[in-house]
Amino acid sequence: MARVAKHRQALVQTAMRLFRRQGYASSGLNQILDESGAPKGSLYHHFPGGKEALAEAAVDHAGELIAEMLESARERHPADLAAFAGAYAATMAEWMAESGFRSGCPIATTLLETTPENAAIAAAGARALDRWVDIVGSVARQSGMQADAARRWAHMLICAMEGALIVARVRKSKVPILDVGRYFGAQ
């Protein structure tokens, strides 16, 4: 076999980047192919399900990306709600600003465009959210919160962050994101 899938990873990463910036439907297969350097044959070899299967992989990959960022923030602030929420917000705000307010949540747009029509993409989205809630909730628990209160707090922080990533994009401002970090750091 050809060294093991030279193009597969490039395809997934490029798809994630484009879906994040301009959405699922606006990102044509030809654009993804161009920017990843892969030919069409490779796409349909690795993803027989076509664009929808690629989107599922892109959502999984994006879930991983955010989970790693959250784990890194947890390592630095394992039992400090305010510091953890602030670090989470600071990273998202930084990513947003340095992309010209284009790179918000890497799964939100794709999910809104395809869920619930496409169950596989929705399931990938649910997996990503579950993982994020687990990580955020573990910090809340470590900082002394009861298990169910910690879970509620984690859910709420993630929801507020998702909303802030929309508002920040519309307003071209980091403030809505940083506000979420401050608000949930003060609970």
Place this chain on the structure above:
Amino acid sequence: MARVAKHRQALVQTAMRLFRRQGYASSGLNQILDESGAPKGSLYHHFPGGKEALAEAAVDHAGELIAEMLESARERHPADLAAFAGAYAATMAEWMAESGFRSGCPIATTLLETTPENAAIAAAGARALDRWVDIVGSVARQSGMQADAARRWAHMLICAMEGALIVARVRKSKVPILDVGRYFGAQ
């Protein structure tokens, strides 16, 4: 003139409905035309700017729709944070459920797909958000909050609701939306 724009309103409403459910790029002009009953000539007569101009009008219309719902909730609960937040959440959850978890926020998907590339649509989105924050903030102020705390609370409730509308769709559940109402009602 022909009775004054028979098709204009139908076009905007249909566009809003389709953009809300399946996104901006996935909603073809021909589909919007079919479902609204308008011919292509009327679309380009009323919206010389084409699809993007129609999207701007659809976002404005959606901003109005949500603003009216919030004003109705404010009339019922002018100075009761918990009741107001609960009513807001209950309405959004109801709309979501009765559409089979398809009708979330009527502007979020379109904004994520087009902002910041299209400044006119982004501006319409900002106008809608400003109006919503004003209404929600006025309830917080009436219930005894300081002006700036009320504004922060309003921003946060709206951000959390936007996020919950994504999560609810992915999970096919009203719970994330109702949770936001409870959490922000308990502040």
Place this chain on the structure above:
DNA sequence: CACCATATAGACTGTTTGGTCTGTTTTCAA
């Protein structure tokens, strides 16, 4: 009644879409 801007109507066009299909190259195991 006649005029004319407003609005309706849809055929048509060049481009792009996601997807299929037929080969060729690479790599490992036998």
Place this chain on the structure above:
DNA sequence: TTGAAAACAGACCAAACAGTCTATATGGTG
């Protein structure tokens, strides 16, 4: 060394896309 599976490669296709164009109907006003 050779056979076969895995991966690469891109020409090709029907359908759908946003947008243009020309023609027709409508109805208030002079």
